[in-house]
Amino acid sequence: MQKNAIFQSKLLPFALVAPQLAIVLIFFYWPAAQAVVQSFLLQDAFGLSTSFVWFENYLDLLQDAEYFATIGRTFFFSFAIALSSLSLALLLAVMADKPLRGGTLYRTLLIWPYAVAPPVVGVLWIFMLHPSLGVLARYLRAMGVDWNPLLDGNQAALLIILAAAWKQISYNFLFFLAGLQSIPKSVIEAAAIDGARPMRRFWTVIFPLLSPTIFFLIVVNIVYAFFDTFGIIDTMTRGGPGTSTVTLVYKVYTEGLIGGNLGSSAAQSVILMVIVIVLTAIQFRFVERKVTY
């Protein structure tokens, strides 16, 4: 953590950390502390007086069926996005790991969606599957599907999941490929000499060796689904129809926009904070980050 060869100075090191420290304290810790304090307060209807109410805001949330539904929905979205994106990315990475002609070209053509912003992803997908003008929606209807994500909540949820998973393919692909390339060829050859067929080699040798990467990516994908889908949801469905695509972050955003219950909004933020802390802790505690490139 510390070098043996160091400089002697009393003021300079403070001057060097000052800019970062100032930003962190003003824009990170102060607001976070505000949220925590707010979450224990209750304002009257006119905003004239506030009183300290302990955990009342939290208890209200926990008794709110709608809030529970939102938690469930957010987790469902996360798992659906992680599962679909990870499996497709793994398949592509296994294929791209083979010595193929044009290997680098394939890689380039698969990784660029990483750079597409979530709101743009939303716009691209709603255009493609828009009930009245979407090109793919046309085919769906021709096949007899009653496609209207603007009215049907399940279809809207499906749309969000597909779009969010689409964006994440490239990220997962890149890390899977890196993981696959770090597996020593000798291990795979040894299995081949023992007579293991390719499918068997994959499930008994490669897949277990890849598990640190998989676990790491699951955590990253859940964090992504919790937070970065905001832009996708906001351009595609705005949480609708009804509340069928409202996630935890989206709920905090929209309720704050309308104004009103500051305490509840703060309590929701604090719950999100706890979720991030848990996810980050899992990532640091249990994930072996052995990805090499």
Place this chain on the structure above:
Amino acid sequence: MVEQEGIRRYVAHLVLWIGIAIVAFPVYLAIIASTQDNAVIANGQMSLLPGGHFLQTYYQTIFIGTSGSTREPVGTMLLNSLVMALLIAVGKIAISIISAFAIVYFRFPFRMTIFWVIFITLMLPVEVRIYPTYKVTSDLHLLDSYAGLALPLIASATATLLFRQFFMTVPDELLEASRIDGAGPLRFFWDTLLPLSRTNMAALFVILFILGWNQYLWPLLITTRDDMQTIQIGIRKMITTTDALTEWPIVMATAVLAMLPPVFVVVVMQKLFTRGLVETEK
């Protein structure tokens, strides 16, 4: 056996091309739509081949904007996005590299406390402190300004960690050598450490530029004036009006323009990009 290997290779090519098609199709559609006539698209009669409105649509998008929903030409939005992305990327690198320098090369009170204070910000993304951060920014009169867009985002635990790790691997002999030459800490930082960090800075810059360019929630909150909008916010406003009024070719041209800079960076600086991505996740 050899024949089977051939089939397998064929399957691999096929699967990869299907993957590429899935990944590329929505974007292909956007590019095609940006060259067609709005009336045709609105009727759901869009063709899958390029139309003849390319120049006209992009000219209107960049210099005039939509006629209804947003009052700003997309050119202004592109400029705002560029300024914000550069401020965020350069700002994060600058303040992180000097903090890491202080933490690694000096011994001072609260050194480790400060390190942890920076580190813990990893767990405080803007999404969990939306409105209190908005309040602070508004109290500081930073709404609708470039400083307001960038400042609250330029702290970076990852960049600080990355530079700290890198500085730990720099041999002590270099410092001793520069000390013999009579160089003080700032001289050593400028003449020795910075040049050595060039690749790390470049890799980080690529990732942070994309991150900054793609910011959405924060600019959405703090920009109210049309001329301060970033392109990501502008595109959202273009589809707020009722569907019948949405000018899809312009929306799609804006989407293409919004994608172009970050995608260009990924494709052209692929080595640095992958390096940066893997490094920042360590």
